[in-house]
Amino acid sequence: MSKLIGNxxxxxxxxxxxxxxxxxxxxxxxxxxxxNIVKIYGAAHGIKGVLDEVxxxxxxxxxxxxxxxxxxxxxxLGSVRYKLADPNKDETDYKRILEVFKKYNxxxxxxxxxxxSMDTCNKISKFMQKAGYECRVMGVPxxxxxxxxxxxxxxxxxxxxxxxxxxxxxxxxxxxxYDTPMITVLEVMGRNAGWLTAATALAAYKGFGPDLIxxxxxxxxxxxxxxxxxxxxxxxxxxxxxxSEGCKDTNGKYIPEMVQDNLTKDAFGHSQLGGTATILxxxxxxxxxxxxxxxxxxxxxRCATHIGSLTDINEAFMAGQEAVKAACEGMTxxxxxxxxxxxxxxxCKIKLINLSEVANAEKKIPAEWINKEGNFVSEEFxxxxxxxxxxxxxxxxxxxxxxxxxxxxxxxxxx
Amino acid sequence: MSKLIGNxxxxxxxxxxxxxxxxxxxxxxxxxxxxNIVKIYGAAHGIKGVLDEVxxxxxxxxxxxxxxxxxxxxxxLGSVRYKLADPNKDETDYKRILEVFKKYNxxxxxxxxxxxSMDTCNKISKFMQKAGYECRVMGVPxxxxxxxxxxxxxxxxxxxxxxxxxxxxxxxxxxxxYDTPMITVLEVMGRNAGWLTAATALAAYKGFGPDLIxxxxxxxxxxxxxxxxxxxxxxxxxxxxxxSEGCKDTNGKYIPEMVQDNLTKDAFGHSQLGGTATILxxxxxxxxxxxxxxxxxxxxxRCATHIGSLTDINEAFMAGQEAVKAACEGMTxxxxxxxxxxxxxxxCKIKLINLSEVANAEKKIPAEWINKEGNFVSEEFxxxxxxxxxxxxxxxxxxxxxxxxxxxxxxxxxx
Numbered sequence: 001m002s003k004l005i006g007n008x009x010x011x012x013x014x015x016x017x018x019x020x021x022x023x024x025x026x027x028x029x030x031x032x033x034x035x036n037i038v039k040i041y042g043a044a045h046g047i048k049g050v051l052d053e054v055x056x057x058x059x060x061x062x063x064x065x066x067x068x069x070x071x072x073x074x075x076x077l078g079s080v081r082y083k084l085a086d087p088n089k090d091e092t093d094y095k096r097i098l099e100v101f102k103k104y105n106x107x108x109x110x111x112x113x114x115x116x117s118m119d120t121c122n123k124i125s126k127f128m129q130k131a132g133y134e135c136r137v138m139g140v141p142x143x144x145x146x147x148x149x150x151x152x153x154x155x156x157x158x159x160x161x162x163x164x165x166x167x168x169x170x171x172x173x174x175x176x177x178y179d180t181p182m183i184t185v186l187e188v189m190g191r192n193a194g195w196l197t198a199a200t201a202l203a204a205y206k207g208f209g210p211d212l213i214x215x216x217x218x219x220x221x222x223x224x225x226x227x228x229x230x231x232x233x234x235x236x237x238x239x240x241x242x243x244s245e246g247c248k249d250t251n252g253k254y255i256p257e258m259v260q261d262n263l264t265k266d267a268f269g270h271s272q273l274g275g276t277a278t279i280l281x282x283x284x285x286x287x288x289x290x291x292x293x294x295x296x297x298x299x300x301x302r303c304a305t306h307i308g309s310l311t312d313i314n315e316a317f318m319a320g321q322e323a324v325k326a327a328c329e330g331m332t333x334x335x336x337x338x339x340x341x342x343x344x345x346x347x348c349k350i351k352l353i354n355l356s357e358v359a360n361a362e363k364k365i366p367a368e369w370i371n372k373e374g375n376f377v378s379e380e381f382x383x384x385x386x387x388x389x390x391x392x393x394x395x396x397x398x399x400x401x402x403x404x405x406x407x408x409x410x411x412x413x414x415x
Numbered sequence: 416m417s418k419l420i421g422n423x424x425x426x427x428x429x430x431x432x433x434x435x436x437x438x439x440x441x442x443x444x445x446x447x448x449x450x451n452i453v454k455i456y457g458a459a460h461g462i463k464g465v466l467d468e469v470x471x472x473x474x475x476x477x478x479x480x481x482x483x484x485x486x487x488x489x490x491x492l493g494s495v496r497y498k499l500a501d502p503n504k505d506e507t508d509y510k511r512i513l514e515v516f517k518k519y520n521x522x523x524x525x526x527x528x529x530x531x532s533m534d535t536c537n538k539i540s541k542f543m544q545k546a547g548y549e550c551r552v553m554g555v556p557x558x559x560x561x562x563x564x565x566x567x568x569x570x571x572x573x574x575x576x577x578x579x580x581x582x583x584x585x586x587x588x589x590x591x592x593y594d595t596p597m598i599t600v601l602e603v604m605g606r607n608a609g610w611l612t613a614a615t616a617l618a619a620y621k622g623f624g625p626d627l628i629x630x631x632x633x634x635x636x637x638x639x640x641x642x643x644x645x646x647x648x649x650x651x652x653x654x655x656x657x658x659s660e661g662c663k664d665t666n667g668k669y670i671p672e673m674v675q676d677n678l679t680k681d682a683f684g685h686s687q688l689g690g691t692a693t694i695l696x697x698x699x700x701x702x703x704x705x706x707x708x709x710x711x712x713x714x715x716x717r718c719a720t721h722i723g724s725l726t727d728i729n730e731a732f733m734a735g736q737e738a739v740k741a742a743c744e745g746m747t748x749x750x751x752x753x754x755x756x757x758x759x760x761x762x763c764k765i766k767l768i769n770l771s772e773v774a775n776a777e778k779k780i781p782a783e784w785i786n787k788e789g790n791f792v793s794e795e796f797x798x799x800x801x802x803x804x805x806x807x808x809x810x811x812x813x814x815x816x817x818x819x820x821x822x823x824x825x826x827x828x829x830x
Contacts, residue, residue, distance in 0.1 A: 016592045045594050074588035081593070165816055166721055173489035173819065174718040177431045178496070179460050206816050298710045303589040306581055307721055309815070390815040400724070400805040401580055401621050404588065 004134060005036050006107030007415075008324075009055060011043040013113035013120065014081065016074035017156030018163075018305040019316035020142050021405070023112050024076060025069035026320025027140065028058045036328045037108060041412045046080035046113070047120060050100050051093060060410040068405035070313055071395050073305040076407060084120055087127055094127040101128070101135060105415040108136050108327050112320070114143035114154075118335055119359040125333050138323040139335035139355055142316070144302045146195035149361035150353045151337035155319055156302075158312030158388035161199035163304045164188055164297060165389060168203035168210065171295060172240060181237035181290035183229060187277035188297055191246040192216050193364045195385075196301070198377045200242035202389065205382045211239055216246035217364050218374035222258055225280065226287055228375050233288055245276050255279055306402060310391025315348065322350045346387035419549060420451050421522025422830075423739075424470060426458035428528035428535065429496065431489035432571030433578075433720040434731035435557050436820070438527050439491060440484035441735025442555070443473045451743045452523060456827045461495035461528070462535060465515050466508060475825040483820035485728055486810050488718040491822060499535050502542055509542040516543070516550060520830040523551050523742050527735070529558035529569075533750055534774040540748050553738040554750035554770055557731070559717045561610035564776035565768045566752035570734055571717075573727030573803035576614035578719045579603055579712060580804060583618035583625065586710060587655060596652035596705035598644060602692035603712055606661040607631050608779045610800075611716070613792045615657035617804065620797045626654055631661035632780050633789035637673055640695065641702055643790050648703055660691050670694055721817060725806025730763065737765045761802035 010027045012020055024042070031040035042056045043049030056077070058066070069076055084093050100106070111121045118139045125137035141148050146157035168186060175184045188197040194215025203209030211232045214220055225241075232239045249258055255276045277294035285292040319336045326334065334352035341347045369381045396403040425442045427435055439457070446455035457471045458464030471492070473481070484491055499508050515521070526536045533554045540552035556563050559575035583601060590599045603612040609630025618624030626647045629635055640656075647654045664673055670691045692709035700707040734751045741749065749767035756762045784796045811818040 016589050048594070072588070073585050075592045078594060079592045162815065167715055167719065169817060169819070170488050170718040170720065171714050173487070174431050174714045177490045177494045179463070179493060202814075202816065206814065208819065293714065295713045295715070296711070299586050299589045299708065300582055300710070300715075303585040304582065305585065386814055392812070397807070399617075399621065399801055400577065401617065402584060404584070404623065406622075 003036065004107050004136060005038065006105045007039040007041060008037045008108035008110065009041040009043050009050060009106050010110040011046040011049060011112065012075040012077050012079050013046040013111060013117040014079060014143065015302060016079060017142050017144050017302050018073045018159035018308040019155050019313050020074070020112055021069040021072045021076045022313045022316035023140050023142060023155060023320035025066055026317040027110050027324055028066050030321040030324040032059060034324060034328045037324070039412070041104070042077045045078040046082065047084065048080045048082055049077070051096055053100060055104070055412040056407070056409045057412045061407055065405045065407060068396060068403060070317060071305050071393055071402065072404040073303040076405060083116060084123055087123055094124065097124060098128065098131055098133055101133065103414045104412060107134065110138050110140060110323050110327070112140040112142050114141070114145065114148060115358070115360050115362065118355055122333070122355040122359045125355065136327040136332040137355070138327045138331065139358070140319050140323045141335055141337065144196055145190050145193050147193035147362050147364065149358045149363050152340040152348060153338060153388055155312060155316035157195060159305065159308035160196055160301050161202070161385055162309045162389035163301050163307050164196060164199045165202035166307055167297065168200045168242065169206060169208040172203065172208040175240060175293065176238055181233065181288070183233065183239045183241070183281065183284045183288065183290060183292045185241045185243060185277045185280045185284070185292070185294045186210065186297065187275055187295065188242060188244055189301055190216060190244045192362060194244050195365060197242055197244040198365060198381055199385060201377045201382055202385060209240070210242040212241045212375045213377060214241070214243045214247050214375060215365060215370065216244050216248060218370060219250045220247040220255065221249060222283060226283070228373070229284055241280065243276055243280060247276070259283060305393060306395055308393045309389045310393050311388060313393050318350065326352055343383060343387060418451065419522050419551065420453065421520045422454040422456060423452045423523035423525065424456045424458050424465060424521050425525040426461040426464060426527065427490040427492050427494050428461040428526060428532040429494060429558070430717060431494060432557050432559050432717050433488045433574035433723040434570050434728050435489070435527055436484040436487045436491045437728045437731035438555050438557060438570060438735035440481055441732040442525050442739055443481050445736040445739040447474060449739060449743045452739070454827070456519070457492045460493040461497065462499065463495045463497055464492070466511055468515055470519070470827040471822070471824045472827045476822055480820045480822060483811060483818060485732060486720050486808055486817065487819040488720040491820060498531060499538055502538055509539065512539060513543065513546055513548055516548065518829045519827060522549065525553050525555060525738050525742070527555040527557050529556070529560070529563060530773070530775050530777065533770055537748070537770040537774045540770065551742040551747040552770070553742045553746065554773070555734050555738045556750055556752065559611055560605050560608055562608035562777050562779065564773045564778050567755040567763060568753060568803055570727060570731035572610060574720065574723035575611055575716050576617070576800055577724045577804035578716050578722050579611055579614040580617035581722050582712065583615045583657065584621060584623040587618065587623040590655060590708065591653055596648065596703070598648065598654045598656070598696065598699045598703065598705060598707045600656045600658060600692045600695045600699070600707070600709045601625065601712065602658055602660055602690055602710065604716055605631060605659045607777060609659050610780060612657055612659040613780060613796050614800060616792045616797055617800055624655070625657040627656045627790045628792060629656070629658040629662050629790060630780060630785065631659045631663060633785060634665045635662035635670060636664060637698060641698070643788070644699055656695065658691055658695060662691070674698065720808060721810055723808045724804045725808050726803060728808050733765065741767055758798060758802060
C-alpha cells in the first residue's frame with residue numbers, strides 16, 4: 001500500500017439529487033477516519049470552489065450534522081455547471097487548480113457528478129500527472145438520469161424513481177375520481193435517456209400506472225401519440241400518459257418545437273407555451289374535447305428525499321466511503337461503480353472503472369426493453385428497477401418537518 | 416336513546432384529499448359494529464350513486480382492505496361535483512333519492528365533503544323531514560382548502576399542508592444550489608382561502624421557505640409583486656415566492672387574466688399561457704433577466720398520502736367514526752367539527768354543529784394573521800398549523816410502493 005499523506009477536497013457537480021449529500025456524508029466520514037488524509041475540505045460549487053479558493057474544513061463540522069447530510073436533499077456545498085476547457089487548447093484553469101492544490105497541499109480529489117463531471121476528473125488527473133504533482137483522483141457517480149456508462153445504476157436514480165413511481169400511483173388514484181373522461185400527462189426529467197420516465201412502469205406494475213410511456217430512446221410523433229391515446233380513450237375514457245421531457249422527433253426536435261411548427265401549419269386553436277406535459281395535454285384536449293391535466297414533476301423528482309429509496313441512500317453513502325478507501329489504498333483515475341451480483345435477493349458489489357471509460361459516454365434503455373409500439377417498457381425493466389427503490393429513508397423530523405443538515409462552513413486555510 | 420334500525424349509505428363528494436378514504440374507513444368500520452345499522456353501503460360517485468342506484472355493500476369487503484383505506488389517497492368510491500337543484504324550484508332529484516332510500520331501507524345518510532356537500536346534506540335532510548321519512552343525516556368534513564366554517568380545521572388540510580411544507584423545503588434546497596440568481600414561484604391550490612398556500616410559511620419557520628407569500632385574501636397586483644421580488648432579489652439574488660392559484664386583483668381578475676390584459680396594453684414580450692406559477696415566473700424573467708422556475712404542486716398536493724399527516728389521518732378516521740356514533744345515538748342534521756381545547760400539547764375534541772350553520776359559509780385566514788405588506792403570514796398562523804402536520808403515516812408497502820386498498824365493490828340489492 002502506497003502512502004500519500006496530505007489533504008483532500010470533495011466537490012459536488014451537476015444537477016442536484018436526493019442523495020448527492022449522502023455521498024458527501026460517506027466521503028467526509030470516511031476521510032475523517034483515514035490516517036493518510038490530514039484534512040478533508042468541501043469545495044463550494046464544485047470545481048469553482050477550488051478555482052476561487054472557497055473550500056470548507058469539514059473536520060470543523062458537528063458529526064451529527066455530517067450524518068444528517070444523508071437525508072438532506074440537493075448539494076449542501078453548492079453545485080456548478082462549469083465545463084473546463086480542453087487542456088490542449090487552454091490550460092489556464094488547470095494551472096490554477098494545480099496552484100490551489102499545492103497551496104492547500106491537496107493530494108486527494110473526489111468529485112461527485114455525472115458524465116461531464118467524470119470528464120472533469122479525468123482531465124484534472126491527466127494534467128496533474130503531466131505536471132508531476134502526485135494527486136489521487138476518484139469519481140463518485142450521481143445522476144437521477146441513470147445514464148452513466150459501465151455501472152449497473154447510479155446513486156440518485158433509485159430515489160428519483162421511487163418518487164416518480166409513488167407520485168404516479170397517487171395521481172392515478174386522483175385522476176380516476178370522477179366518472180367523466182380525463183387525460184392526464186405526466187412529464188418526467190431525462191434529456192437523452194428514459195430511465196426515470198420508465199420508472200412510471202413500476203406504478204403500472206402495481207396496477208396504478210400510466211397506459212402509455214414515451215421515452216427519448218424512441219422518436220416521438222404527435223400523430224402516433226394521438227392515435228395511441230385514442231385507443232385507450234375509446235376503451236376506458238381515462239388515459240394516463242408518461243412522457244420524457246427529452247422526447248424528440250426524427251429530426252431531433254423536442255415536443256414544444258414540434259407543436260409550434262404544427263401551429264403555423266394547421267393550428268391547434270391557440271398559441272402554445274409551457275412544458276411538454278401542458279402541451280401534450282392541450283393537444284389531446286383539442287382532439288378529444290375532454291378534461292385534461294398536464295403535470296410536471298419538476299424539481300420535486302430530484303429533491304424529494306422524504307420519499308427517497310433507503311437502498312439508494314445507503315449505496316450513495318457507500319460510494320463516497322469506497323472512493324476514499326480506494327484512494328487511500330493507492331487507487332486513482334477511477335470511478336466507483338456498481339455491479340449487480342444477484343437480483344433476487346438483490347446484491348450489488350462495488351467495482352472501480354477507469355474514468356476514461358465513463359467520461360462523456362451515455363447509457364440508454366436497451367432496445368429490447370421497449371415494446372414494439374415504442375410506448376411502454378417490458379417487465380425486464382421492472383425487475384431491473386424494483387430493487388433500487390426499496391426501503392423508507394429514516395428522516396429525522398423536527399416540528400413534523402425534515403431536519404436538514406446545517407453546516408458551519410468554516411473556510412479552509414492554505415498550509 | 417332513540418332506536419332507528421335500517422341501512423346506511425355513505426358518499427364522497429368534491430375534490431379528493433389524502434384522507435377522504437380515512438373518513439370512509441372510520442364510517443365503514445364503525446357502522447359494521449353498530450347494531451342499529453344493518454348494512455352499510457358506499458355510494459359510487461357521491462349522490463350520483465344514490466340517484467343511479469350504484470351502491471356497494473361494504474360488509475362484503477375484506478376488513479384488511481377497509482383498514483388500508485386509511486392510507487389510500489383520493490376517493491375510493493369515486494367522487495362527484497353535482498349540485499342538487501333548489502328543492503323549492505325542482506324536486507325531481509329529491510323525490511328520486513327518497514324513492515331509493517325507501518327501496519334500500521336507508522335510514523342513515525353520511526356525506527363526506529366541503530361546503531357544497533354540507534349544503535347537499537342539509538337539503539336532503541329537510542326534504543326527508545317534509546316527506547315524513549325518518550332518516551338521520553350527518554356531514555363529515557373534508558377539504559384541503561380548510562375553508563369550512565365553525566370548525567378549528569378540516570380533515571384533508573393537515574396532510575396537504577405537510578406535503579406543501581415538506582416539498583417547499585426540498586425545493587428551497589434545490590433552488591439554492593448554483594451561485595447564480597434564480598427566482599422560483601410555487602403555485603398552491605385554494606380558490607378563495609389561502610390556508611394551504613400559507614402552509615409554505617411552515618417551511619420558512621424551519622429556515623427553508625419562501626420569501627414572499629401571496630394569498631387570495633389580499634388583492635394581488637403584478638406591480639407590487641415585482642417590487643416585492645426586486646427587494647429580495649437585490650439582497651440575495653435568490654427569491655422563492657409562494658402564490659395561491661386563487662389570487663385576484665381588486666376587480667376579481669385572476670393572475671392569468673391580469674397578464675393577458677397587460678399583454679395587449681404594454682406587452683411582456685410574448686403571449687402568455689399556462690398556470691399562475693409559470694406566468695409569474697415569466698413576468699419576473701422579463702424584468703430581472705435571470706433564471707426562473709414556475710412549479711405547480713398540482714394534483715400531488717391533494718393526493719400525496721405518503722407524506723400525509725398522521726394527526727390528520729387519525730382525525731379524519733375519527734370524524735367518520737363519530738358521525739356514525741352520533742347518528743346511532745339519535746343525532747341528525749349535524750356536521751362533525753373540531754374544537755381545539757389546547758395548542759400545546761395539542762388537544763382537539765369533536766363537536767357537532769348544525770348543517771345549516773356550515774352550508775355554503777367560507778372561512779378565510781384572519782386579517783390579523785397576514786402582515787401589513789400583504790405578502791406573508793404571522794407566527795400565529797405557524798402555531799395554528801404546526802400541530803396539524805405532525806406524525807408520519809404508517810404506509811403499508813409492497814415492492815417498496817404503497818399498497819392501496821382494493822375493493823370488490825359488490826352491488827347493493829334492494830330490500
